[in-house]
Amino acid sequence: MRRFRLFTYAALVPLALVLSACSRGCSCSCGHGGAGAGAGQEVADAKPPRVPSEASRNEYVARCGKCHGADGTGNGPSAAQYKTKPQDFTSRDFQRGITDDEIRAMVLKGGKASGKSGLMPAYPDLARRRETLEDMVAIVRDFGPK
Numbered sequence: 155m156r157r158f159r160l161f162t163y164a165a166l167v168p169l170a171l172v173l174s175a176c177s178r179g180c181s182c183s184c185g186h187g188g189a190g191a192g193a194g195q196e197v198a199d200a201k202p203p204r205v206p207s208e209a210s211r212n213e214y215v216a217r218c219g220k221c222h223g224a225d226g227t228g229n230g231p232s233a234a235q236y237k238t239k240p241q242d243f244t245s246r247d248f249q250r251g252i253t254d255d256e257i258r259a260m261v262l263k264g265g266k267a268s269g270k271s272g273l274m275p276a277y278p279d280l281a282r283r284r285e286t287l288e289d290m291v292a293i294v295r296d297f298g299p300k
């Protein structure tokens with residue numbers, strides 16, 4: 155009899171874990187509800203996204219938008235004159251292939267320092283304005299497919 159109870163509890167623990175994970179996953183994925191959105195990804199991505207300040211959004215448009223576009227697609231007003239297209243931030247492959255640290259390094263040190271095009275300028279002033287730098291990372295991420 156004892157043995158049976160132990161077995162029952164052992165079976166219930168993972169079940170409870172799965173259920174609690176699901177309720178968390180569901181509450182956060184309901185709003186998105188997109189077809190084909192990977193449910194597993196939603197659960198793994200537990201941290202709420204950073205909300206960039208209005209000032210940072212304006213700064214993105216003024217500094218980055220001329221190349222990357224106010225909409226992040228890489229089609230800003232200056233983009234056409236360059237041989238290397240400014241990165242399209244709405245690309246799923248791009249978002250998956252880059253870490254937040256790599257985005258920070260790209261913005262602080264420019265494209266050349268990471269073996270990319272020197273057309274991507276360096277913004278060393280953001281090293282002393284960490285909040286704005288973090289906002290830039292959040293803005294770049296925000297353009298990604300939901």
Ligand code: HEC
Nearest residue numbers: 217218221238239240241257260261265270271273274290
């Ligand atoms: C003068 C045009 C220009 C401006 C202004 C500019 N970029 Fe870029 N950026 C580029 C180009 C061109 C690339 C593509 C480089 C490559 O693929 O070799 C790029 C690439 C990137 C990448 C992707 C790097 C990678 O590893 O794929 C990020 C992130 C980025 N830019 C962020 C920013 C942010 C944030 C700003 C504003 C603070 C900004 N850029 C301003 C031209 C620009």
